[in-house]
Amino acid sequence: MVALEQATLRLQHVRSTLTELGRSVVRVSKSELRKVLASSLDAIVVTNDKITNQLSVALEQLTVDLHRGQNAVTRLVKSAADKPRRLREAVRTRESDLQKVLASSLDAIVVTNDKITNQLSTALGQLTVHLHRGQNAVTRLVRSAADRPRRLREAARTRKSDLQSLLANSFEAVVVMNGDRRFVAANPAALYLFGVSEVNISRFTIDAFFPRGQIRYFDAKGSPLIGRQERVGKCEIRRLDGSIRVAEYVFVANFAPFQHLCRFVAYRKHSPRDQSHPVQRTETK
Numbered sequence: 397m398v399a400l401e402q403a404t405l406r407l408q409h410v411r412s413t414l415t416e417l418g419r420s421v422v423r424v425s426k427s428e429l430r431k432v433l434a435s436s437l438d439a440i441v442v443t444n445d446k447i448t449n450q451l452s453v454a455l456e457q458l459t460v461d462l463h464r465g466q467n468a469v470t471r472l473v474k475s476a477a478d479k480p481r482r483l484r485e486a487v488r489t490r491e492s493d494l495q496k497v498l499a500s501s502l503d504a505i506v507v508t509n510d511k512i513t514n515q516l517s518t519a520l521g522q523l524t525v526h527l528h529r530g531q532n533a534v535t536r537l538v539r540s541a542a543d544r545p546r547r548l549r550e551a552a553r554t555r556k557s558d559l560q561s562l563l564a565n566s567f568e569a570v571v572v573m574n575g576d577r578r579f580v581a582a583n584p585a586a587l588y589l590f591g592v593s594e595v596n597i598s599r600f601t602i603d604a605f606f607p608r609g610q611i612r613y614f615d616a617k618g619s620p621l622i623g624r625q626e627r628v629g630k631c632e633i634r635r636l637d638g639s640i641r642v643a644e645y646v647f648v649a650n651f652a653p654f655q656h657l658c659r660f661v662a663y664r665k666h667s668p669r670d671q672s673h674p675v676q677r678t679e680t681k
Contacts, residue, residue, distance in 0.1 A: 397468075399461010406454040410447065552653055569643075569660040572651070577601045580655060589643070589662055591635035605633050625649070633660070
């Protein structure tokens with residue numbers, strides 16, 4: 397297109413040159429024309445040759461420019477015709493790439509699902525194990541709670557049997573008291589030590605034979621738990637006849653549930669020292 401414009405401009409230039417030349421020829425007078433014609437024939441020939449050469453060059457350049465423009469138009473047409481094909485090929489290439497990406501994504505999803513499934517299976521297995529352990533622990537606690545009264549009864553029976561055996565076979569004075577400090581049982585040596593009969597021993601509390609607070613362990617509260625810790629010490633026993641016995645004692649709180657045991661070993665006798673101090677007695681009304 398640019399070549400066509402250049403050729404057109406050159407043709408217009410030639411035409412304008414010829415027009416100016418014609419005008420100059422008309423203005424010249426006939427006499428001068430005759431003189432000029434004779435002298436300018438050679439110039440006209442030369443000018444015609446120049447014009448012919450210029451026209452030939454312009455036409456060649458115009459032909460070249462036309463060929464170039466035609467080639468450019470041909471290339472544009474081919475490019476316009478080939479563009480949908482290239483677009484379709486690009487679309488097919490992108491579809492192929494997309495399918496590959498989707499296939500790899502599906503593989504990754506499958507692998508991820510397998511990992512998640514394995515992790516969930518492992519977590520569920522561990523949860524099941526923990527649940528079984530918790531269930532077993534709860535079962536053991538329930539059984540232990542249900543079995544505890546039976547074990548306490550068995551322990552109480554065992555301690556009662558031990559107490560009966562101790563009371564029957566011991567040469568030491570042995571007494572059993574409840575949480576109210578009242579005598580529950582006593583062996584023959586204890587009855588002799590306190591100077592009271594077996595029938596009347598349950599009518600007294602320990603305070604009838606000891607000044608209150610002399611053996612502070614006697615103040616221990618009863619408990620359903622069985623204890624084994626022994627407390628030892630020395631005390632004075634005021635018998636019912638007023639005489640005083642000095643003895644060593646061993647006190648076991650909660651030997652049986654809510655009951656305390658005390659053993660005495662008397663090793664010296666005293667005659668009554670203070671008859672004005674009556675023996676404290678707590679009898680059952």
